[in-house]
Amino acid sequence: MTEPSAFDRLRAALAEKTATAGIIGLGYVGLPLAAAAGRGGFRTLGFDIDPAKTVELNAGRSYIEAVSAHELKGLVEAGRFEATADFARLSDCDVVVICVPTPLDRHREPDLSYIEATGRDIAAALRPGQLVVLESTTYPGTTREVLKPILEATGLVGGRDFFLGFSPEREDPGNSRFETVTIPKVVAGDGPEASALVQAFYGAVVKEVVPVSSPDVAEAVKITENVFRAVNIALVNELKVIYEAMGIDVWEVIEAAKTKPFGFMPFYPGPGLGGHCIPIDPFYLSWRSREFEVATRFIELAGEINTAMPARVVEVLARALDQRHQKALSAARVLVLGLAYKKNVRDVRESPSFKLMHLLEDRGAKVDFHDPHVDQVPPTREHAEFTGRVSAPLTTDTLKTYDAVLIATDHDAVDYTLVAEAALVVDTRNAMAARGLAGANVVKA
Incomplete structure (x- = not known):
């Protein structure tokens, strides 16, 4: 009997909710997403470089209005959410979502250092069968040209050993009409199998998924919204x-x-x-x-x-x-x-x-x-x-x-x-x- 491929194994884990989601960056984007993934049935690990934040979150204390302390405490007690500063635990995750800042430098040019550093952290723990999704707002081409080479430097090949996607965050702090779960989620994968996996993950977390043809298009969607x-x-x-x-x-x-x-x-x-x-x-x-x-x-x-x-x-x-x-x-x-x-x-x-x-x-x-x-x-x-x-x-x-x-x-x-x-x-x-x-x-x- 043929052994299931990395794609088949991950697709099954997502469908059965046995997959573990890892969210890197627990700010205004990452923490609401982590809570949504936990509510969606996934065991979720939240990663942050600030150990003090992880202590607060594991005690059920939220610093983001979109995630109440009551909800957070419930997720922690149910084993659906845990915060950690130990990035070696990324190997435990089947889905890894990057929610880190993308500021401008002093010359008003893109500063991708946070994405690059996070990519190296993921690469250090990368294993076959993982889905990596970038959510940080950036210019078209970043997922393919910046993040993918960092991950493939491990010798693992995107689309065969691991899968890569992009899904722009659409958080609007203070907007009581919309939350992570109810905002339509634009998603894209680097190849058809990655696309299917990105849709499967977010489809279990939010109410509506909007697939587009490539990460470049998804990156352009977010830029267009904010330029508008x-x-x-x-x-x-x-x-x-x-x-x-x-x-x-x-x-x-x-x-x-x-x-x-x-x-x-x-x-x-x-x-x-x-x-x-x-x-x-x-x-x-x-x-x-x-x-x-x-x-x-x-x-x-x-x-x-x-x-x-x-x-x-x-x-x-x-x-x-x-x-x-x-x-x-x-x-x-x-x-x-x-x-x-x-x-x-x-x-x-x-x-x-x-x-x-x-x-x-x-x-x-x-x-x-x-x-x-x-x-x-x-x-x-x-x-x-x-x-x-x-x-x-x-x-x-x-x-x-x-x-x-x-x-x-x-x-x-x-x-x-x-x-x-x-x-x-x-x-x-x-x-x-x-x-x-x-x-x-x-x-x-």
Whole structure:
């Protein structure tokens, strides 16, 4: 009797839910996916380089809003989830999913060092019959050209001994309408057998799987989604500047325009881009396009507009202080309201608030922040000087000590009636007007 192939064995293990899933990187993408895999019936190992994180998770304590402590504790107690910092245990996993950061370097070029290092960790434990899936957002070609050679350097051959795929993460922190399980999952494999295995794994974890023809296409899907958002945000940011010069409120324009049931999708201006995708992904595509000698003028222009927004906000603040209170920004105390990059979450990755704080302090202002979701600034790759700063209290007495409040993130948990008592409010999110609090001391930016 012919012995089953590596493909047949893994396909059977996935169908019978006897396969073990390994998720590398237990952040905003990896932990919700690990929980979903556990709920889907797979024994799941979560890998992270921070041993302190693994201790917390194994005790049932979650630091991600999308995974409750109650759910996590249940998965741990049922033997469906375990966190570890021991990457040698990757050999225990039948499916290995990579959920690590893909930032830009100081030259705004792709930094794939996390993917490469993780690939080497997997290669050290790679065995026949494993499926490896990359979820980190990256440029088209990364799975085949970067990750696959690292794994094949072991002597094992992709498509025969192990299987390789790509499935872009689509997490939206703070969005209560969608979660990992309910967001359609784009999947692709490097070859037909890998494709079948990727579909089998994710089909058991999420409600809808959307297969595409290759990892390159799947990588392009994710880039396209985020370029689309970046370009449209740049458009409304530019419209804000144009309409402001005309004495027109862009927020009122957008609210009216979105009543059209076709041909329009609302995007909103802000103080700059934040999060782990939109400020970064367009630059990945621009960088990759240069290799093919194709210009990305539209994308690069959008990047210039969005990158310029924090400086413009600071100029609006400086002008308002000067004109309304005869106060120089260099002598002012400013409270930045909201450190997270979007409302109602504690995620500070690439938050424009950091850039605003940098610019304000460079101009000589004394700056504090208040955020109901962020008690203390966590360690970040690019803003180490802010690490450990504590959120200032928001009270009538503390507001009196500031010359201006700058609304950078419109958290619902903020008392905006109290904020309205400030001497000057510079609002980048239309938070005050949306609550009927657009008094004479409120300036939109």
